[in-house]
Amino acid sequence: MSSSRLHAARGPAGAALLDLATGRWTALDPIAATLLDLPAAAPERAAAIKDATARWAATGADPDRVRADLTRAAAELDRLRAGRPVHYLPAGPPPTVRSVSTARPALRDRATAGIGLACALLFLTALPIRHVVTAAHLAARLPGRPARVQGADAVLAAVRSAGTWWPGRVACLEESLACHLAAALTGRRLQWVLGARFAPHAAHAWVEADRHVIGQDEHDRLWPYLPILTVGDSNG
Template identity: 80%
Template sequence: MTQPGIYAARGPAGAAVLDLATGRWTVLDPIGATLLDLPTAAPDRAAAIEDATGRWAATGADPDRVRADLTRAAADLDRLRAGRAIQYIPPGPPPTVRFTPAARPALRDRAAAGIGLTVALLLLRALPIRHVITAARAAARLPGRPARADEADAVLYAVRSAGTWWPGRVACLEESLACHLAAALTGRRVQWVLGARFSPRGAHAWAEADRHVIGQDEHDRLWPYLPVLRVGDSNA
């Protein structure tokens, strides 16, 4: 049986790692990010740590402290990986961020949004994240075409309207997954993206269409987040 994967992405500020076995995020600083591809053989590993120690010491860091931090971080990453390969999302140009949509969804968007939100809430409350992602990938294989940004706006607006009837909290994870599912039900594909940022540290989920991040909060303009896992096709 294939073990749940590990997904990672690198950026100038470090690396973000998502373990699908646990659903946990690990955010690494630039030093820790250099350890993601350490050799497994002990002599090669020791040489790689010494090489990294030398590079950081050249910037004025205490070599003994850097070496100790790298050795400890490498052991933590070994426990995280447990022999599994890390899958990296390919780098791409930064998307355009569209803030809170003010679209007028059609009746079919509203109907699909109600179904999509209900399914998203059930999946996220009943299943581990790796199974939720499997279900989202299945939805992405339904017949359809990539959504335009304005179409994705309308679907997200409909999802938010449907969310006002839910007594609990509909956060970014539920909302973005619901948008992905609802769009699939109307024959359009919207990417579901999981990612993280470094300052301040935090994980996030969002929807993308036509190289646009859809419907972000007007009060949260601290972008970019680093995409780590993408589900579905887009116009990109």
């Protein structure tokens, strides 16, 4: 996977881009999202902007403002892409979202959770995100089987238990990467996912097993998120 690749996903409310070269997220409104595949040649580009302007004007939008917004957004996207490819994650059926498990982690899971969390914190502190993603891909190649929901719950419970001993930040990015790494150390593979949502825009990271999003707090996270980058098995 190219470390300079742009990862993107589209939804009804717009699109989101993750630049692996910088770790920067960019949110695009529905108008700007239509420009993701804008032609490079000037005549085709002008025609595409004209067509997009007409479509939005037909919905009641001010054509002059739409045209100006599209022209500005196109220039910003050109600077962001700088000739690099954009990788679109294929849309799939929405996963089932599971709430936080109250299961008590086993001793083996506690031990590997501590190692996984330490590695995740070290990677995210010392490495650019593109190298962190590379490390996650390497972990996904370790021998093992796709984790099942109960096993994934146990890994997450162990990571959260280990996180109580860490005085710093253990948010979704650190926690999910720690789960991915800890599971790999015990011969289980979890899918690590980076994604975004709109209205309000926010980035998020999580793990999945058997098409289940593992361990989300229903009170402070709203779904659905659009997955933009995935590492590991899809588990069906």
